[in-house]
Amino acid sequence: MTCDEAEVLLHALLDGELDAGHAREVEGHIAGCPHCAALLADYREMSKAVAGADLRHTAPPLLRRRIEASLPQTQAPSRRMVLRGFAMGSAVSALAATGLVAIVLRNDDEQRILSEVVSAHLRSLQAGHLTDVVSTDQHTVKPWFNGKLDVAPPVVDLTAQGFTLIGGRLDYIDARAIGAIVYRRRQHVINLFVAQTASTERHAARTETIQGFNIRRWGDRGLNYWAVSDIATDELNEFGEKFETATAG
Amino acid sequence: MPGRLISTGRARAFSTAGQQAMPVNASNDDPDRARRFRDAALPHLDDVYTLARYLLREAADAEDAVQECYLRALKHFDTYRGPAMKPWLLAILRNVCRAEFARRASSPAAALDELPDDAAPTPLWHEAQETPEAQVLRQRDASAIRRMVSALAEPFRETFVLREIHNLSYREIADIVEAPVGTVMSRLARARALLRSAWTAEQEQPK
Numbered sequence: 426m427t428c429d430e431a432e433v434l435l436h437a438l439l440d441g442e443l444d445a446g447h448a449r450e451v452e453g454h455i456a457g458c459p460h461c462a463a464l465l466a467d468y469r470e471m472s473k474a475v476a477g478a479d480l481r482h483t484a485p486p487l488l489r490r491r492i493e494a495s496l497p498q499t500q501a502p503s504r505r506m507v508l509r510g511f512a513m514g515s516a517v518s519a520l521a522a523t524g525l526v527a528i529v530l531r532n533d534d535e536q537r538i539l540s541e542v543v544s545a546h547l548r549s550l551q552a553g554h555l556t557d558v559v560s561t562d563q564h565t566v567k568p569w570f571n572g573k574l575d576v577a578p579p580v581v582d583l584t585a586q587g588f589t590l591i592g593g594r595l596d597y598i599d600a601r602a603i604g605a606i607v608y609r610r611r612q613h614v615i616n617l618f619v620a621q622t623a624s625t626e627r628h629a630a631r632t633e634t635i636q637g638f639n640i641r642r643w644g645d646r647g648l649n650y651w652a653v654s655d656i657a658t659d660e661l662n663e664f665g666e667k668f669e670t671a672t673a674g
Numbered sequence: 675m676p677g678r679l680i681s682t683g684r685a686r687a688f689s690t691a692g693q694q695a696m697p698v699n700a701s702n703d704d705p706d707r708a709r710r711f712r713d714a715a716l717p718h719l720d721d722v723y724t725l726a727r728y729l730l731r732e733a734a735d736a737e738d739a740v741q742e743c744y745l746r747a748l749k750h751f752d753t754y755r756g757p758a759m760k761p762w763l764l765a766i767l768r769n770v771c772r773a774e775f776a777r778r779a780s781s782p783a784a785a786l787d788e789l790p791d792d793a794a795p796t797p798l799w800h801e802a803q804e805t806p807e808a809q810v811l812r813q814r815d816a817s818a819i820r821r822m823v824s825a826l827a828e829p830f831r832e833t834f835v836l837r838e839i840h841n842l843s844y845r846e847i848a849d850i851v852e853a854p855v856g857t858v859m860s861r862l863a864r865a866r867a868l869l870r871s872a873w874t875a876e877q878e879q880p881k
Contacts, residue, residue, distance in 0.1 A: 428698065432863065433859060434859075436859060480816065481724045492741055496708050600710065623712060623716050668839070
């Protein structure tokens, strides 16, 4: 390998883009070439400085609001009309009503999504389509989702804690593809649905029962989770806590 | 730098681009679709804005481009089947910016500041406007690095930002800039070589 070639390829080496064979070749050249070795060291140092400098920009709040305003409204008009009645009067009550719209609609949406989650859980049990990828290995299940979703669902093996990972599946909730990670507790199946959300706040877990199924939902770092199963509430909570502990940090 | 844009020109360029093409689809009013779009696209706003700032430099231009990007993305959301949302949005943003470059190039009112593709002879490191004392203080800090990156010629700056700031893979960058992976690799090599010279020059400034 010539220095000219190495000077280009060492960037791919730095970025982890070379396959093992080429990586060895470039490393071989660098080992015998002080010039290229010095270059690589410089680029490494530069890369570190660039990463540490925080070169990102933050979108101005006004721009965010402009874009939000340009999107079609997501509230259902009928409900908005009803609530607008309450808002007549002072600016204070108008503000209060805005909060009320958000609360009422969010609950409404959440109920619909919860029943969809239960339907998806039932489908997965009935149709013999529990998993698209069957593996007890989190390092097989996690990459399987790559390219299929716009999120990377965290996949953790909780076998040691009594919940066996059995695979993953693509499902549809709220008319979009979302990831389902499937666990087994004794003879019971737990579907853990994971979807992206605009909110990055942490939402504490809440448990509900719909059609005899228990659902534990929570939100963490831009992802919403729904764990659905016919196991008892306390066991489902145990599952959720183990999962949250394993994915924390 | 001479005034590059007259403000009416900018408004016209971005707004007409937003209104042309397909008639507004009836499903644009579907609240469910709008919400899905919001959930999927808005978390990437800072990423999109960051790329816009590095491509267009001026904050006002970048904001207009980002807004136009989101309008286009919403319009084409029905046909979106991947890749991941972030590279998809960045590719749209890049097209918006390129349309703006083309408009600037053909508009006599706007000064052309884009550099030709083979910008190798372009001096990367201009004597800074600040005093040497201030420069020593700021040596190596974020603003210095930011300035060095901003001084890179367009194809190199774009590739560098997508790699170092957006952390995209060579393949994802290649798809966004519509060039082969080999080209991405050589542009990145060139970008880093230019930065390294600037870097070295900065470190050798008298203290």
